[in-house]
Amino acid sequence: MSSVAQKSGFGATLWDWLTTVDHKKIGILYLLGGLFFFVLGGIEAMIIRLQLITPNNDLVSAGLFNDLITMHGTTMIFLAAMPILFGFMNAIMPLQIGARDVAFPFINSLGFWMFAFGGLFLNISWLFGEVPDAGWTSYASLSLHSPGHGVDFYAIGLQIAGGGTLMAGINFLVTIINMRAPGMTYMRMPLFTWTTFVASAMILFAFPPLTVGLFFLTFDRMFGGNFFDHTMGGNTIIWEHIFWIFGHPEVYILILPAFGIFSEVFSVFARKRLFGYTAMVFATVLIGFLGFMVWAHHMFTVGLGPTANAIFAVATMAIAVPTGVKIFNWLLTMWGGSIKVTTPMLYALGFIPSFVMGGVTGVMQGAAPLDYQLHDSYFIVAHFHYVIVGGVVLGIFAGLHYWWPKMFGTMLNELLGKITFVFFFVGFHMTFLIQHWLGFWGMPRRVWTFMDGQGWNIANLVSTIGALLMAIGFTVMVINIIMTTIKNEPVGNDPWGDGRTLEWAIPSPPPFYNFPATPLVRGLDTLWIEKMEGSKEMITPAEPITDIHMPNGSIIPMLMTLGLFIAGFGAMFHQETSWGLGVLIFGLAFTFVAMAARSLKDDLGYYVTKEQILQDQENSKRGRN
Amino acid sequence: MIKGLKKWRLFSLLAVFALFMAGCGNEEISTFQPAGQVANDQFKLLLLASGIMLLVIIVVVIIYTVALFRFRRSKLGEDHIPEQVEGSHTLELLWTFIPIVLLLILAIPTVHYTYKLGDVKAMEAVDDDGNAENLVVDVTAKLYWWEFEYPDLGIVTAQELVVPTDEKVYFNLIAADVKHSFWIPSVGGKLDTNVENVNKFYLSFEKESEGLKDGVFYGKCAELCGPSHALMDFKVKTLPRDQFDSWVAAMQETAEEPVVANADGEEVFSQSCIGCHAVSGVGESGAQGPNLASFGDRNRVAGFLEHDEENLKDWIRDTQKHKPGNTMPSFSKDQISDEDLDALAEYLMGLKVAK
Numbered sequence: 001m002s003s004v005a006q007k008s009g010f011g012a013t014l015w016d017w018l019t020t021v022d023h024k025k026i027g028i029l030y031l032l033g034g035l036f037f038f039v040l041g042g043i044e045a046m047i048i049r050l051q052l053i054t055p056n057n058d059l060v061s062a063g064l065f066n067d068l069i070t071m072h073g074t075t076m077i078f079l080a081a082m083p084i085l086f087g088f089m090n091a092i093m094p095l096q097i098g099a100r101d102v103a104f105p106f107i108n109s110l111g112f113w114m115f116a117f118g119g120l121f122l123n124i125s126w127l128f129g130e131v132p133d134a135g136w137t138s139y140a141s142l143s144l145h146s147p148g149h150g151v152d153f154y155a156i157g158l159q160i161a162g163g164g165t166l167m168a169g170i171n172f173l174v175t176i177i178n179m180r181a182p183g184m185t186y187m188r189m190p191l192f193t194w195t196t197f198v199a200s201a202m203i204l205f206a207f208p209p210l211t212v213g214l215f216f217l218t219f220d221r222m223f224g225g226n227f228f229d230h231t232m233g234g235n236t237i238i239w240e241h242i243f244w245i246f247g248h249p250e251v252y253i254l255i256l257p258a259f260g261i262f263s264e265v266f267s268v269f270a271r272k273r274l275f276g277y278t279a280m281v282f283a284t285v286l287i288g289f290l291g292f293m294v295w296a297h298h299m300f301t302v303g304l305g306p307t308a309n310a311i312f313a314v315a316t317m318a319i320a321v322p323t324g325v326k327i328f329n330w331l332l333t334m335w336g337g338s339i340k341v342t343t344p345m346l347y348a349l350g351f352i353p354s355f356v357m358g359g360v361t362g363v364m365q366g367a368a369p370l371d372y373q374l375h376d377s378y379f380i381v382a383h384f385h386y387v388i389v390g391g392v393v394l395g396i397f398a399g400l401h402y403w404w405p406k407m408f409g410t411m412l413n414e415l416l417g418k419i420t421f422v423f424f425f426v427g428f429h430m431t432f433l434i435q436h437w438l439g440f441w442g443m444p445r446r447v448w449t450f451m452d453g454q455g456w457n458i459a460n461l462v463s464t465i466g467a468l469l470m471a472i473g474f475t476v477m478v479i480n481i482i483m484t485t486i487k488n489e490p491v492g493n494d495p496w497g498d499g500r501t502l503e504w505a506i507p508s509p510p511p512f513y514n515f516p517a518t519p520l521v522r523g524l525d526t527l528w529i530e531k532m533e534g535s536k537e538m539i540t541p542a543e544p545i546t547d548i549h550m551p552n553g554s555i556i557p558m559l560m561t562l563g564l565f566i567a568g569f570g571a572m573f574h575q576e577t578s579w580g581l582g583v584l585i586f587g588l589a590f591t592f593v594a595m596a597a598r599s600l601k602d603d604l605g606y607y608v609t610k611e612q613i614l615q616d617q618e619n620s621k622r623g624r625n
Numbered sequence: 626m627i628k629g630l631k632k633w634r635l636f637s638l639l640a641v642f643a644l645f646m647a648g649c650g651n652e653e654i655s656t657f658q659p660a661g662q663v664a665n666d667q668f669k670l671l672l673l674a675s676g677i678m679l680l681v682i683i684v685v686v687i688i689y690t691v692a693l694f695r696f697r698r699s700k701l702g703e704d705h706i707p708e709q710v711e712g713s714h715t716l717e718l719l720w721t722f723i724p725i726v727l728l729l730i731l732a733i734p735t736v737h738y739t740y741k742l743g744d745v746k747a748m749e750a751v752d753d754d755g756n757a758e759n760l761v762v763d764v765t766a767k768l769y770w771w772e773f774e775y776p777d778l779g780i781v782t783a784q785e786l787v788v789p790t791d792e793k794v795y796f797n798l799i800a801a802d803v804k805h806s807f808w809i810p811s812v813g814g815k816l817d818t819n820v821e822n823v824n825k826f827y828l829s830f831e832k833e834s835e836g837l838k839d840g841v842f843y844g845k846c847a848e849l850c851g852p853s854h855a856l857m858d859f860k861v862k863t864l865p866r867d868q869f870d871s872w873v874a875a876m877q878e879t880a881e882e883p884v885v886a887n888a889d890g891e892e893v894f895s896q897s898c899i900g901c902h903a904v905s906g907v908g909e910s911g912a913q914g915p916n917l918a919s920f921g922d923r924n925r926v927a928g929f930l931e932h933d934e935e936n937l938k939d940w941i942r943d944t945q946k947h948k949p950g951n952t953m954p955s956f957s958k959d960q961i962s963d964e965d966l967d968a969l970a971e972y973l974m975g976l977k978v979a980k
Contacts (some may be wrong), residue, residue: 062852062949135849141803141820142850230821236804237819270696271705276712301806301817301847303824306743310736317728317735321721327685328720329712334692337707341697349693356685360678367731369738370670372814373656376806376847442654442810444847447855451929454843455651528709 019553021105022512026112027091028407031400033116034084040123041075042474044068049431049467052460055452065448066133067150071123073136074154077250078161079119081392085257086115086168088399089196091407093172095503095510096190098181098519098526100548103174106598110557111167117565118161125153135446137247140228140239144220149572155218156568160561162210169203172196181502182542183521187281190501190525191274194281195260198288199253205292206249213242222571237302244295252291255387256284258395259326262348265398266330268498269345270337273525276329283322283329290319300371309368316366323359327352342496343417347398350425351391358386361436376446379439385432397424397477405495409509410488416480420473427469434459434466493538500525505538507620513548516613517541548608556598563591653834654843656810660832660863662793663813666738673734677727742814745825748795760789763797765910766805766818768851769951770928771844771859774910780876781908783915785923786844786861789869790830798824806848809861815847830863841924852950858928875978876906879918886921886975890968897961898969901953904976914953921977934970941966 020026048068051059060068094102102108125131132154134143143151176197180189189197217239219225226232228239267274274280296304296312304312330352341349361383365371374380397420405411438459443450450456494504502519503510505527520542523529530538567587574580652658659665698705750758756777763774764786774781788794798807800818808815813828834841839860846857864872883904885891894904898914906918923932927948930936941961944953961969 062855066849066852066854133852139804139849141800145803145851235821237821270707271698272707273709273711275710276717279712279717301815303817303819303822306740309743310739313735313739314732317732320728321724324681324724325717325721328688329717331685331688331692332710332713332716334696335688336710337696338698338701338705339693339696352689353682353686356682360681363728363731364671364674364678367670367674367735369667369735369742369814370674372742372816373664373667373671373810375815376808377810437649440656441650442656442808442843442845444808444845444855446849448852449855451858453651453838454654 015555016553018558019109019555021109021551021553023090023094023102023105023108024407024510024512024514026108027087027089029087029112030083030090030115031087031407033112033119034080034082034087037075037079037119037123038081038084039474039478041072041080042471044072044075046467046471048072049464051448052450053464054461055450055457057449060448062448063133066135066446067131069446070132070135070138070150070154071126074122074132074158075119076388077136077254078158078165079115079122081254081388081396082165083115083119084396084400085199085254085392086111086165088192088261088403089168089172089257092403092503093193093196094175094179095406095506095514096193096501097176097179097184098502098515098521099175099179100514100518101179101551102171103178104171105551106554106557107167107171109554110560111164111171113558113561114164114167114564115161117561118157118159118164121160121565121568122153122157125150125157128153137243138217138239139243140217140220140234140236141230143217143239144228144236151217152221152572155214155221156571159211159214159218160564160568162207162214163564164561165203166207166211169200169207172200173204176200181515181519181521184526185521187278188521188524188526190260191263191277191280191284192257192260192501194284195256195263198284199256202249202253202256202288202291206246206253209242210246213239213246216242218571222575237299240299240302241295244298245292248295248298249291251384251387252287254392255395256287258351258392258399259284261395261399261402262330262351263333264501265344265348265402266333267525268402268496268500269340269342269348270334271340271498272333272337273500273528274329275332275335276325277524279325280329283325286322287319290315290322294319297366297368297371300368301375313366313368313371317363320359320363320366327356327359340498342401343412343414343421344398344402346418346421347394347401350421351394351398354386354390354394354425354428358383358390361386374439376444377439378435378443378445381445382432382435382439385428385435389428389432394425397421400477402496403503404484405491406503406508406510408485409490409507410484411491411495412484413480416476416483420477420480423469423473423476425473427466427471427473430466431463431470432466434462438463494527500528502526502539505530511616511620513550513608513613515539516617517545518543545610545613547610548613549605550608551605552603554598554603556594560591560594560598563587563589563594566590651838652811653837653839653841654810658811660811660830660842661813662829662831663742663827664811666742667814670734670738674731677731681724681727742826745795745827747793748825748827759793759795761795761797762786762788763910764799764807764818766798766800766807766846766850766857768802769846769853769857769948770915771807771857772910772912772915775873776909778873778877779908780873780906781903781910781912781916782876782906782919783917784859784925784928785841785919786859787869787872788830788861788863789866790833790863792866793827793829795827796825798826803850804848805846805850805857807844808847809842809844811842812861817848830861832863833865834861834863839924853948856927856929856948858925860924860928872978876918879978880905880907884921884975884977885972887968887971889965890970890972890975893961893965893969894972897956906978917973917976919976919978921974922979934967934974937970937973938966941969 130148130150132150134146216227226234228234228236294316297316401412401417443456520540567584570580570584650657659668765772772783773786798818800820806815806817816824816826841860841862844859901914902917904917926936941956944955
């Protein structure tokens with residue numbers, strides 16, 4: 001079937017999206033999936049804050065509160081932040097390196113479906129009324145102790161989603177290594193591509209420990225494994241090590257792509273190349289490396305002994321150095337530039353002070369003896385929200401406004417964008433700044449209520465009002481997205497006017513084959529070079545236009561994941577039901593059959609002919625005039 | 626001269642900072658008002674770290690603000706193309722080197738205090754007669770309550786830790802069911818109670834709790850441990866050494882001459898409660914429920930409710946309503962009649978050791 005002659009109608013469109021292997025469409029799927037879970041996690045957050053608005057509040061019960069905090073954390077990290085970033089990586093990174101696709105389009109689709117079904121599995125727990133309640137860290141003694149199937153949903157859901165993440169990471173790594181356009185050396189790659197690269201490498205090393213940990217947990221809970229059960233010779237602290245060997249790098253997996261987005265935004269809207277590009281690259285790599293060396297700073301109070309604590313304390317502080325280099329390089333990128341405060345730039349500007357504050361409180365916790373006071377207090381809640389919201393979420397919002405025209409061919413409303421920013425930013429600081437003091441005043445984290453008369457009332461009230469402002473800000477953004485989509489005013493290649501990297505050289509949204517001819521890259525900020533030389537086409541082709549080979553779409557990735565999804569329920573219910581084991585086997589067999597179908601049937605893809613491409617170019621030119 | 630001035634400025638800044646921080650929070654629970662050497666060391670480290678970090682924030686915000694105001698496109702014109710600067714080795718070295726120095730300033734006391742606060746060698750020390758030189762308390766964290774055993778004194782109590790002031794008190798910490806974390810914010814940083822191994826650390830209590838709002842310091846569980854994690858509070862009473870000794874003696878006496886405020890209540894207790902709760906302070910840890918020998922002296926019912934008979938009776942009637950997930954059964958009217966409950970409450974409130 002030629003993909004050029006598209007069928008129309010709802011069914012055909014749906015089928016197209018279910019089977020797509022186009023990296024840009026998968027990027028959009030990730031984005032939509034991530035935003036959906038972001039809304040879900042946000043609602044959970046709002047209920048948490050409403051419960052804590054006054055002392056002795058009884059809006060939700062103690063058990064439900066623990067469900068909410070667990071799902072809020074898990075959802076935001078695994079199902080919102082990471083997938084949205086994957087959305088940008090998928091949609092933008094191949095364009096930035098001048099590639100036509102990712103290295104493994106089929107695996108790319110499989111990764112997305114595993115995320116989608118893993119997230120679905122986790123959240124179906126709400127319908128069963130047995131929700132994970134041991135915290136997003138699911139420390140072993142509590143997670144083994146937790147009755148019902150809540151933690152089972154956590155273990156299996158994250159296992160499926162985590163598999164998808166690992167695949168996506170490997171795919172991005174291979175893509176960046178193998179599919180760069182001619183001339184795109186490593187030291188000419190845009191910073192977002194670099195951070196994608198380092199984050200993917202981190203995924204490659206961080207996710208296997210999580211997989212192992214979840215496997216142990218699954219076997220302890222569902223098959224009597226006794227890895228963590230100390231009454232049977234297991235050890236719960238092993239879980240903590242395994243979890244944080246994954247969990248700490250995970251933080252950098254989230255923040256590095258956000259750093260990448262900000263690097264792009266700063267240099268575009270300051271109309272200046274990134275200051276200290278080389279240092280930025282090395283800082284990124286160094287942060288990636290150090291990210292694996294510091295996991296035990298989450299465990300200073302576990303009782304590791306002074307030597308271990310001292311080593312991990314100093315290692316943790318060391319991360320501040322490359323991060324500081326980055327901050328000052330961003331500042332110097334602005335210095336001497338021509339700064340235009342667009343919505344994405346506004347987020348980048350909001351990011352600097354917010355993230356610096358989150359970073360310095362991280363160093364404070366790195367001082368182990370001080371952490372004895374801070375650990376598991378509200379100070380920690382404040383710190384990591386400053387890093388995750390002040391860094392990652394602001395980065396996501398910046399990227400959303402920045403790349404929206406490239407991904408969808410239409411521009412989000414600037415005024416609404418700025419209104420969103422003001423509400424969100426003010427609300428964010430109002431919510432979390434005061435929480436540092438709550439920690440100092442002795443309030444532990446993860447408490448579903450608190451007694452009157454401990455000096456915490458007003459601070460909690462302020463915090464909750466701040467959270468409401470954030471919710472208003474986000475609502476305005478959703479309205480913005482809906483309005484923009486309905487209006488659908490098309491934009492040109494480079495709607496911001498100052499694009500520097502290759503993605504701005506091609507139409508918005510790009511044709512499905514991205515580049516009619518592979519571009520030739522002649523330096524950092526390829527498009528900027530072309531602009532400065534006054535080149536008309538904005539792209540120097542590395543080769544003449546020829547037929548382009550493209551992969552076929554496939555429903556198999558979705559079917560493979562569906563099998564795992566079914567098998568998950570089987571594993572969970574096999575103890576109390578007679579059908580559980582059968583379902584487990586059926587689900588796995590289903591997946592294996594789908595895999596066999598993929599292996600045994602050759603799928604050679606198809607060619608887009610040269611004539612077709614030339615026709616497209618002609619049409620788009622006519623459309624522009 | 627200039628240098629001296631700068632130092633003086635920094636010092637006064639820190640002093641103001643300390644004053645500002647100390648003014649915040651409630652004395653019985655705030656880390657800003659350290660009531661002992663450990664908390665004090667940690668507070669000093671906090672001031673140092675905050676000072677350095679505030680400095681970093683101020684520098685960044687200054688550069689940021691200046692850049693933002695000087696280099697706006699609205700001022701420079703739409704068509705202005707700035708010079709495409711590659712970078713600057715000097716500057717980049719500068720902001721690599723300065724943070725390293727700042728971190729070293731923080732790292733040295735960090736390492737020092739890590740070892741100082743982790744030093745529990747004195748725990749096993751004994752004098753010539755083989756008696757322990759230092760007070761050791763074994764803490765067992767259980768689902769939503771705390772048990773404190775004084776192994777060298779042969780006594781045990783729960784929910785309210787009693788310690789002497791002005792000496793180091795050493796702790797052995799363990800959890801009986803799931804992991805918890807032992808934290809007395811105003812006295813010193815926390816340590817986890819793991820299920821598989823004993824953690825050791827020391828705290829030192831230098832302020833008597835008598836003058837505080839409730840006459841006690843507040844202690845908290847800091848590790849998520851189930852539905853009632855938020856309610857797993859305990860209280861700390863600090864006494865001068867001589868008063869502590871008499872408290873210990875009184876606790877030891879509870880084995881011989883039990884206090885009976887209401888004989889009917891005692892009867893009810895021995896029928897319904899004695900399986901889990903002891904009323905003699907002499908013993909070891911490992912009981913099903915909290916030791917009630919000093920119940921009448923306590924500050925809270927179930928660790929967090931106001932200490933009165935009404936709350937006590939409410940608690941016994943419906944324990945799950947107050948502390949969901951805890952392991953104490955509720956007692957209905959069929960099990961304990963209203964009159965019996967009144968007697969029981971009076972009896973329990975009469976269990977006092979402090980004179």
